[in-house]
Amino acid sequence: MQLIFYGADKEVTGSCHCLLINGRKILIDCGLQQGADEDDNHRLPFYASQIDYVIVTHAHIDHSGRLPLLVKNGYDGKMYATGATCKLLSIMLRDSAHIQEMDAINENRKGRRAGREPEEPIYTVEDAQETLNRLVPFSYGEMVELCEGVRFRFTDAGHLLGSAAVEMWLTEHGKTKKIVFSGDIGNKNQPIIRDPQYIREADYVLMESTYGDRDHEKMDDYVPKLAEVFDKTLSDGGNVVIPSFAVGRTQELLYYIREMKERGLVRSNPDFPVYVDSPLAAEATKIYGGNLDGYADDAAVKVIRAGFEPIRFSNLNICASVEESKALNMDNVPKVIISSSGMCEAGRIRHHLKHNLWRPECAVVFVGYQANGTLGRMLVDGIDQVKLFGEEITVQAHIYNFRALSAHADRAGLIQWIQAFDPKPKRVFVVHGELQVSEMFGDTLRQLGYNAIVPNFEASFDLAENSILEEGVAPELRSPRREDRGKKFSAPFARLTEAGKRLVQVIQRNEGGANKDLAKFADQINALSEKWNR
The missing domain is CATH 3.60.15.10 (Ribonuclease Z/Hydroxyacylglutathione hydrolase-like)
Structure with a gap:
């Protein structure tokens, strides 16, 4: 066992x-x-x-x-x-x-x-x-x-x-x-x-x-604080770009934005446009909009029973095609763009960052965990320049990290x-x-x-x-x-790496062994290392 x-x-x-x-x-x-x-x-x-x-x-x-x-x-x-x-x-x-x-x-x-x-x-x-x-x-x-x-x-x-x-x-x-x-x-x-x-x-x-x-900040403060960022950015003529996990986090955001609009919290633009630019998020939103029996909380059930959809509201737009996605950055209308991936490692979000990071009137809002080594983590940590699609981009947009929405x-x-x-x-x-x-x-x-x-x-x-x-x-x-990250994957080298890991374990298991045996083991490893040290 x-x-x-x-x-x-x-x-x-x-x-x-x-x-x-x-x-x-x-x-x-x-x-x-x-x-x-x-x-x-x-x-x-x-x-x-x-x-x-x-x-x-x-x-x-x-x-x-x-x-x-x-x-x-x-x-x-x-x-x-x-x-x-x-x-x-x-x-x-x-x-x-x-x-x-x-x-x-x-x-x-x-x-x-x-x-x-x-x-x-x-x-x-x-x-x-x-x-x-x-x-x-x-x-x-x-x-x-x-x-x-x-x-x-x-x-x-x-x-x-x-x-x-x-x-x-x-x-x-x-x-x-x-x-x-x-x-x-x-x-x-x-x-x-x-x-x-x-x-x-x-x-x-x-x-x-x-x-x-x-510990997270209090959830009670979350929606008004997010609305403040929306209000300021949209009134300044900028876009709010939100890197979001397509499944789960995007649907939670839509729920909060529906509440934000119902409460009139974005006074400069009460019916601001929201674009979900992720084919995966669009598919997931359909699942979240389906039968939630056995999964939904009481508040969501109450909204559904009242005849409303918890994650639908006016001026919500789903971008299905690449052309629709590209068009978001071709006009000057202030908007909220929710796109994946949530850590900015792939997907359409990288194009939106390229077009908005350099603009001081824009905001990038992080609403989820950012792993070490990801572009999202670098932005949260305050990097001042990034490379996207071969182009150096100066980070001038406001960067926000809402840890409460986790x-x-x-x-x-x-x-x-x-x-x-x-x-x-x-x-x-x-x-x-x-x-x-x-x-x-x-x-x-x-x-x-x-x-x-x-x-x-x-x-x-x-x-x-x-x-x-x-x-x-x-x-x-x-x-x-x-310096080795990003090198081409090699199956034989992967086997060699795994063999090296196993050798480390064998060495650890021999701790406390007879000195004579340990010395012999060390000599054998050194001899093998010399042979392959090319």
Whole structure:
């Protein structure tokens, strides 16, 4: 009965964890890396064909984005998620696959000029469709008998439509343990979706820590403050550009803007135009506008029952075509543009930034988490010049960062969620947070009396005996050097890198061995290094 950590360990993206029980391997999430570590996306740290089952906590790409790679590499089982997550995955994985194909085409165009061999996309639309065919939907609270000694159920995590924590009961050799995977824990009082539901007992808890080092500003102040930015910018003749995650965050913004217009908070332009410029966001908005039974909060249900649509209002425009998107920057009408990607790494948002960042009358408003190494993070941190489409752009627009509108619980929310467990879990595994944030939140939990650890990548743990089996690989030993990022992916070199990681683990396991043996081992490594030091 083992737990292995394969992603989002001392980092935020790429969530992936594996249970080994009764000869079966069960994967919980398989997400894409984003930001500085995205070069890792081509490879999986395990053999896909050896995985027996996959459970998905929610549809965000950092939790689901490598599911098609899993299928491409030989996984032939089912994938379990809530019904709403399955619906969102149907658009998000196809969109992600299209991006992978386009990225490969662009890289190969450059590679041909440089004399490099062509590379494959991480996965294709065909791989994504095959993945969707494997999805099996279940409702919140429905008990699922997965296989011998394993049952689970989904509990509302309050993070995204359909998001879930996973409660799992594991029985092996007469011992039964319960482990909870938090997924992403939602921020309270988000529009449309319900607050996270608390879970009362577990032996082990694996929980996220995205904002484990800080508390959000009060949500009550959010809509008026956002309206102030809109009012000032639009009255100055500028555009408000909002990089937003296409699924979840965009729909929350639309909910707030509807409220803003109903309350008349933007006095200079009460019926200001709003453009949603993202095909994926347009598709997701249709899902959010559908049947929300079992997912919507009381306020959204009240709006729906009153005959209104929670995320529709006057002068809302959806940009379907590239031509419509380009036209937004060809006129002088002040407007609000909501576009993806939320971290400004890809998509139409980069074109809008190119046309608006240099204008001092404009505003760029961030409403979500920005990972290290992303353009969004650089802008939030105050960079004064960026390069977009080969052109140097001076940043003169006003940059705002509204942390209150977060789909993630803050430190207080995370603590409240874990304190609902009574008695305290035997151990809490802190994941899904930047290195310093995870460590800080782990310290916070220990001060509160919890047995908390922050695991390394590929660490393993014996759940039956409550003991660490492998320490795993520390981030500084696995992250690519900055000057190496962006180099063409090479499968043989990836194998060599993985072999190097394994060697580091073997070295760590030999600590305390006989001096004679350690000296011999060191000589062998040095001899091999000399041979290949070309």
